Amino acid sequence: MTVAKLSITNLQAGYGDVQVLWDISLEVNPGEIVCLIGSNGAGKSTLLRCISGLVAATSGHVVVDGKDMTNASEAGVVSAGIAHVPEGRRLFSAMSVHDNLLMGAYLRKDKAQIAEDLDLVYSMFPVLAERRRQDAGTMSGGEQQMCAIGRGLMARPSLLLIDELSLGLAPRAVELLFERLRQINKGGVAILLVEQDVMDALALADRAYVVNRGRVSMSGESKVLAADPAIQEAFMGLA
Amino acid sequence: MKRDWVILVCGAAAIGALGWSGDNYFIRLLTILCMYATLAQSWNFIGGFAGYPSFATAAFFGLGAYTSGVLQNQGLPILMCWGLAGLCAAVFAVLIGGAILHLRGHYFAxxxxxxxxxxxxxxNTTPNLTGGGMGLNLPILRISVDVQSRVFLLAMLVLAVVTTAAAILLQRSRLGFGLRCIQQNESAASILGVNAYQYKTAAFGMSAVFVGMAGAIYASWVNYIEPPDVFDILIAVKPLVMVLLGGIGTIFGPIIGAMVLLALEELxxxxxxxxxxxxxxxIIILLVLFLPNGLFSLLKDLSAKRAKQ
Known part of the structure; x- marks a missing residue:
């Protein structure tokens, strides 16, 4: 049996006295695309933030490649091969696209391979190459999201956490981004995706978890969930 | 970067030459200029690079002045006292920084x-050690007034040059890059593995060490210090004004700002x-409204325009 890239068991976390995550358990296998769906405030972003060390877990375990990484430092998580593309993109808006991408490789020392990965990102998103000298904050939302994903890839992760990929973006840009995620995944990178557009997310992902008020209420193969009447009613407006 | 070094060396040589030939009033002005440049440059480490608006400059300045004053009265050699004052201010900053650097924006300020x-x-409450509200006299150097003024100019000049050299090195370093990222988006910097807490503490320590030494040199220069003088709030406000004037987060902006502020003060x-x-x-209000990036940005815009033509 292969070791899961990421395995979370009975995770509880929150902000101060407010508990957000209750007994969350989930797994992401190497090379897999998993999506998290659920309404606003369900705790999806908190879960990602907890994985990358931004929010402390109060109990439970986060295991990466068989190694316990509960409450590890942010740098430790990045070194373990997990890159986080945060909600709202969080670029360094007054820095060039090029510097933003390089910052993604902040913890890496292998200069030759960093240059190689940079070329890879530029070939995946040619518009970033055109705008490499431009301040990141001056680009369109879709381009900024490309830059954020590129920055995540520059850490050379084996698991990419992506929070709200399509939020506020033009449908055309979203389509392209989904296409690129597929391509990234084919390159062997597992993806844990939080996405509001449930139909597209389920079409992309191998498996999905439904998060409801901080708990996993359903999980399974995307195809099965997409056909589930309860999901269709709750998230797709079909009934 | 090479150009930065050339400008630094030429500027320092110019001030040195002017000071050597000038009269005592002019030497005094240049000494204050170097002191201001040191304070502004130091503030830029934490306020400009890291984006944490600090008003602790007066604290580090006074701490350095008193550390050196007390030690000199114990009979320690003057250079050693200046060095220890810088060390003391830096250690103090790192300790305090550990307690307050999780605060952001106005809360930090x-x-x-x-x-x-x-x-x-x-x-004020330890008169036996520090002289309390009565102030503290420092040992007088037994050299002529003319030589004395030049010695203190040289000391402040060296300090300003070292501080600026530190800024040049910082700008291109891993630490400087990390600080700029923290300034723009601290949570994003953390996500990428930048140890924000360590970096901010380092920047705060750097913003203290040279200020502590400036305070120490100032104390030896004026021979007499008292709490309202060396802990004056204006010592904390002026560096901020100078950096905003010159250009925040730049290398020579703080120095330009120091010149302009000193000129305004004198004239x-x-x-x-x-x-x-x-x-x-x-001035602060006008700057924020009309020239948020300082005079240095004006120079840059001009040269960019000229390049286009």
């Missing part, structure tokens, strides 16, 4: 504002002593 007041009270404000602080406030 207010927390740093208190530090000087706290130190001032400590000095205008000695005629309007009572509204001194108000004038500083007005």
């Amino acid at each position: 207010i927390a740093t504002l208190i530090i000087a007041e706290m130190l001032r009270e400590i000095v 205008v404000w000695r005629n309007f002593l009572t509204v001194h602080a108000a004038a500083l406030g007005v």
